[in-house]
Amino acid sequence: MWSSVVEVKYKVGEKVKVMKAYPLGHVRTPFYIRGHVGTIERLCGSFPNPEELAQMRDGLPAQPLYRVRFLQNEVWPDYRGGPADVVEIEIFQHWLEKA
């Protein structure tokens, strides 16, 4: 679909760590999840990089986008829900590294 696509690096079930970085700009990775470790739940497809689209460039090569699952009580130190509760966030591959 896109003229160039970055190769998919992660498989479902693999553990990944979200980059702990705080650049200015249009970043879709929520602040609260940076630096946390989660599990790849699915690959959602590959899409032009929104950080580049925001700057009026084409965002290519397209970046794989994953749905990543995190345990709520690992994300929030004061979480009072059940131990199996999760939060799932869609994160682009360039924000992930192998955990």
Added chain:
Amino acid sequence: MIERGHHDMGGLPAGKVEPTEHDYAEWERRVDAMSMLMGAQGVTVDERRKNIEMLPPEAYDRMSYYERWVVSLAQALIQRGILTTAELARKMSDVEQRG
């Protein structure tokens, strides 16, 4: 350096969300339509979001949903050289004087 964008407020303390039904004003429908039309012309949602995220925090909090969108559309037109800041300022001043 830790920079949290003002818009990136997930997880910060906040009050209860009170959902309310409301009708849209005519100008809000127009902003929505302009947003769709500019989208069809290649102004991506990421570009529009970037402009909203650049609002000063006080303005971001004070403005309504569609007020933020209309500012972002005007900025996209300025960034693309379709409007000038001076033209926008003149129009805003004219409208202000109408009372």
